[in-house]
Amino acid sequence: MYANTAISTGMKGATKAMTAMNRQMAPTKQAKVIKDFQKQSSQMDMTVSSTPYTSSTLFFLLCIYRSVSVAS
Numbered sequence: 001m002y003a004n005t006a007i008s009t010g011m012k013g014a015t016k017a018m019t020a021m022n023r024q025m026a027p028t029k030q031a032k033v034i035k036d037f038q039k040q041s042s043q044m045d046m047t048v049s050s051t052p053y054t055s056s057t058l059f060f061l062l063c064i065y066r067s068v069s070v071a072s
Contacts, residue, residue: 033066037062037066040062041059041062044058044062
C-alpha cells in the first residue's frame with residue numbers, strides 16, 4: 001500500500017513539473033520558429049549557388065538575425 005502511495009505522489013510531482021516545463025517551453029511557438037527557419041533555410045539554399053557565401057556562413061548569419069529579431 002505504501003509503495004502505491006509513493007508512486008502516486010511521485011507521478012503527481014512529475015506531472016506538475018512537466019506541465020510547468022511545457023508552459024515555459026511553449027512547444028507551439030517553438031514549432032513555428034523551426035518551421036520559419038526551415039523555410040528561410042531552403043530559400044537561402046536556392047541562392048547560395050549565386051553568392052560567394054558558404055552555407056555555414058549563411059546559417060551563422062541567420063542565427064544572429066533570429067536571435068536579434070526574437071530579442072526585440
